[in-house]
């Protein structure tokens with residue numbers, strides 16, 4: 500039979516080895532018939548799955564590693580740590596010893612008075628968790644960056660988790676909604692998160708990818724709690740505006756100009772037949788969201804209506820229930836993901852700007868202010884050419900980048916006082 504695997508948190512072990520105590524009790528979580536255990540000696544940051552059983556960690560002298568399992572068991576059973584422990588069920592025992600600069604480790608499954616050898620693996624510390632991305636991303640720099648994500652629907656949920664996977668170290672999450680059944684099909688959260696605040700559920704999803712991330716959550720409507728929001732974005736390097744209505748976008752546009760903050764706006768357009776993205780950077784010649792809308796791009800009327808709440812807010816009150824229901828036509832998650840992915844790439848480019856990293860070349864590619872993506876040849880895109888083998892015509896499933904000039908008459912981003 501395969502050796503059972505025991506995962507221990509390297510950070511917890513280093514602390515244990517340096518502390519004065521010789522033993523520590525914890526909880527091991529196991530998945531039936533899978534022969535794998537995860538040990539926690541401190542309360543986990545995120546809810547864990549699996550079934551709990553006892554776990555013990557012991558500091559031992561180095562010579563104990565040379566003993567046979569039978570001898571080791573006798574030794575352990577005689578020791579104070581085990582006296583009074585009634586092992587009616589299984590327990591995981593991990594022993595550690597410091598040998599010069601190394602930590603030697605061994606784990607056993609104790610069941611029915613038999614010790615079975617296990618393989619012990621570390622969940623690595625912060626510095627090593629994302630070392631695989633090194634060379635492509637400046638992981639060390641991204642760890643210092645702080646991103647505000649406003650709106651945690653299908654866009655915000657995927658993007659926050661992707662950025663955490665890339666190594667972004669700090670997040671502020673803003674949304675006052677809870678996870679509903681209608682969200683599940685496109686959202687990163689699942690059935691187990693129903694009814695939870697989206698902020699908390701996404702925080703957990705982020706921490707599951709990188710437990711060393713710092714995540715603050717705000718269950719506020721930024722349209723109603725602007726003072727707090729404006730204070731909280733002060734130390735953010737980037738704001739992602741992923742809401743589904745214009746008032747919050749306009750508010751973020753005003754704030755970002757005042758506070759000189761970078762913003763990326765993204766959304767799906769009707770039934771996710773496509774989507775668009777706008778990037779604002781506080782540079783003199785760059786357009787703001789109001790300039791863009793003034794030029795007929797990022798039109799409000801094209802908004803995808805994906806839920807009843809949004810409908811009740813955006814459609815006139817005299818429309819019938821049947822008419823209303825027919826307007827809710829959401830696209831597929833796979834229609835949303837290419838747009839999320841582009842927002843992640845633009846975010847990483849903005850967060851790594853000026854640094855030499857593997858994605859630096861993207862700075863020369865992703866220069867547009869506004870990006871358009873089309874999923875299907877429908878409605879206004881119905882006359883586009885079939886994708887087939889075409890390279891030179893407008894076709895679906897491609898990115899179109901547009902340079903947008905600043906509107907010199909825009910009242911939002913021009914200083915009209917002088």
Ligand SMILES: [Zn+2]
Pocket residue numbers: 786787788789790791906909910911912913
């Ligand atoms: Zn403007």
